[in-house]
Amino acid sequence: MSIFAMNEPNRIGTVSSVDTASVIIHVEDAEQLSRLQVNHLVVIRASKVGECLVGFVNKIVRKIDDGTVEQPEFLTSIDYVKVNLVGTMYDRYGTKQDVFKRSLDSVPAISADCFILSDEELTRFMSVISSVSAGCTQPLNIGNYAIKENAIAYIDGNKLFQRHAVITGSTGSGKSYTVATIVEQIASLPSCNIILFDIHGEYKPLRGDRIQHLKVAGPSDQNVAGVLFLPYWLLTYDEMLSLLIDRSDMNAPNQAMLFKQFVIECKQSFLDSIRNPLAFTIDSPIPYSIDQVIAKLTEKNIERVEGAQGKDKNGDYFAKLSRFIMRLQSKLEDRRLNFMFSSDAKLHEYAYMDELCKAILASGSNGGGVKIIDFSEVPSDILPLMVSLVARIVFSLQQWTEKALRHPIALLCDEAHLYIPNSGNTSDIPSLISFERIAKEGRKYGVGLVVISQRPSEVNRTILSQCNNFIAMRLTNADDQNVIKHLLPDNIGSFADLLPILDTGEAIIVGDASLLPSRIRIKLPSIEPDSATIDFWSDWSKEESSDYISSAVEALRKQSRS
Numbered sequence: 001m002s003i004f005a006m007n008e009p010n011r012i013g014t015v016s017s018v019d020t021a022s023v024i025i026h027v028e029d030a031e032q033l034s035r036l037q038v039n040h041l042v043v044i045r046a047s048k049v050g051e052c053l054v055g056f057v058n059k060i061v062r063k064i065d066d067g068t069v070e071q072p073e074f075l076t077s078i079d080y081v082k083v084n085l086v087g088t089m090y091d092r093y094g095t096k097q098d099v100f101k102r103s104l105d106s107v108p109a110i111s112a113d114c115f116i117l118s119d120e121e122l123t124r125f126m127s128v129i130s131s132v133s134a135g136c137t138q139p140l141n142i143g144n145y146a147i148k149e150n151a152i153a154y155i156d157g158n159k160l161f162q163r164h165a166v167i168t169g170s171t172g173s174g175k176s177y178t179v180a181t182i183v184e185q186i187a188s189l190p191s192c193n194i195i196l197f198d199i200h201g202e203y204k205p206l207r208g209d210r211i212q213h214l215k216v217a218g219p220s221d222q223n224v225a226g227v228l229f230l231p232y233w234l235l236t237y238d239e240m241l242s243l244l245i246d247r248s249d250m251n252a253p254n255q256a257m258l259f260k261q262f263v264i265e266c267k268q269s270f271l272d273s274i275r276n277p278l279a280f281t282i283d284s285p286i287p288y289s290i291d292q293v294i295a296k297l298t299e300k301n302i303e304r305v306e307g308a309q310g311k312d313k314n315g316d317y318f319a320k321l322s323r324f325i326m327r328l329q330s331k332l333e334d335r336r337l338n339f340m341f342s343s344d345a346k347l348h349e350y351a352y353m354d355e356l357c358k359a360i361l362a363s364g365s366n367g368g369g370v371k372i373i374d375f376s377e378v379p380s381d382i383l384p385l386m387v388s389l390v391a392r393i394v395f396s397l398q399q400w401t402e403k404a405l406r407h408p409i410a411l412l413c414d415e416a417h418l419y420i421p422n423s424g425n426t427s428d429i430p431s432l433i434s435f436e437r438i439a440k441e442g443r444k445y446g447v448g449l450v451v452i453s454q455r456p457s458e459v460n461r462t463i464l465s466q467c468n469n470f471i472a473m474r475l476t477n478a479d480d481q482n483v484i485k486h487l488l489p490d491n492i493g494s495f496a497d498l499l500p501i502l503d504t505g506e507a508i509i510v511g512d513a514s515l516l517p518s519r520i521r522i523k524l525p526s527i528e529p530d531s532a533t534i535d536f537w538s539d540w541s542k543e544e545s546s547d548y549i550s551s552a553v554e555a556l557r558k559q560s561r562s
Helices: 030-035 119-129 157-162 175-187 237-244 252-273 290-301 322-333 335-341 352-361 383-399 430-445 461-465 478-487 495-501 536-540 549-558
Strands: 011-018 022-027 041-045 051-065 076-093 096-101 113-116 140-145 152-155 165-168 194-198 211-216 304-306 312-314 370-374 409-413 447-453 469-472 506-511 514-522
Touching: 011 030, 011 076, 022 030, 022 041, 022 051, 030 076, 041 076, 051 514, 076 514, 096 119, 119 152, 140 175, 152 514, 157 447, 165 175, 165 478, 175 194, 175 370, 175 514, 194 383, 237 252, 237 322, 237 383, 237 430, 252 290, 290 322, 322 335, 352 370, 352 383, 383 409, 383 430, 383 447, 430 447, 430 461, 447 461, 461 478, 469 478, 478 495, 495 506, 495 514
Parallel strands: 165 447, 165 469, 194 370, 194 409, 211 370, 409 447
Antiparallel strands: 011 022, 011 113, 022 076, 041 051, 041 113, 051 076, 076 096, 140 152, 140 514, 304 312, 469 506, 506 514
């Protein structure tokens, strides 16, 4: 039995014209026209038994027949609707019942009946095409359909993270609330596993049994539970060069060459000290002493060698490393980089990486789950490198895990435009390399990517092009609108034109996770993120305001809010 009743009260008309993927419906009862809206779902009888065609309304037209213009009281109208066909609903497909396919095995016959969907039919239909039909016991309930508010909107949680996703919207459109709603539902799953990069600390209020809050260490933080340190020895060779080498320096090639040589020597020295015969490369995450590297560089910088006739002369690198050494020492002394250059001995032990990876990759069933990492105290100039470091560690571990043991993990990249910028040359920004690899290859290793940004025009195009799911909220900037429109499929009709006029909390959802493009009213999370817009006029109207300046000055001096 079909999930669509297709009864007479919901009949809106008959097919009068058929094209490849669109049809014209002649509306016989003028009153039925008032029940229709653009982007409303309709169903049409197919020529085959047990099938019906699904489409959405693209245009509604009332044409006046002026054939009797001499007798205006007898003017008549012809009402018709243009429908874009998007797929076929089967009563039975193979061994399965009630299956929707994004294909058109047949086209409707002329005079085939067309019906509008009731709330119950729409809910049942969306359940069929969502994760409920995939056998998921806890489908992802994103909200309700804007046209029929009683119909619950589900999206396929598997495909949302398998095929990567984009969540975008201007400031105040409800983007953070949408992220919080999705995170809450993820946290309800026993073995959930995601990392949310929280750039401004706005997701601190989110709480739950499987929600863990981690913080990248600030200037005065110690190595305690919940505080993450990302030691310099975790960086690859290219990442270290981007942090330490001034490429405009004429001695940069010599500095890079010697730095590589001494890092390898110091890593080998560390392994020898713990009697570990491990074979390694320059990029292997093995602790080493940066102080030893500086000492070796200093020795080369002042080295004198024996010359002709027994007279000493300056070595090949004499005084050519001074600026590089000063740059290294300034990094070590910068308290803002405590999370990277802390002298805590435990952070430079062989076992530390194991502890770090367990903290950021543990699933809900292993004491982890949703890990919200607060990067708010990381300096903006080094933020892209630090976020990409965590992403690279996650991807690398998944890549080197045996397939049978691999547990999927998703990375939610809030404010992605800050560290996945739209740059013409990836090699100039090492932080992009990790995210591009995840976007291109992550699915094979169980790493999903969700790009969250209010400025999609400033996000790397290669990464956006690899995302097959879009939750697009109100976008007012023309450049941002154009980026999203170019990424959306061509057959979604007028949905893309809604981007600048969506209400707060409304979104256009398009992609593999939702087979049909839909306008959704996102449901509110039970705990709101700390991102609500400040009410300027209301706050200015209060008789008194808090005296916060002294504490803010002290936080500025410490470069820490704690």
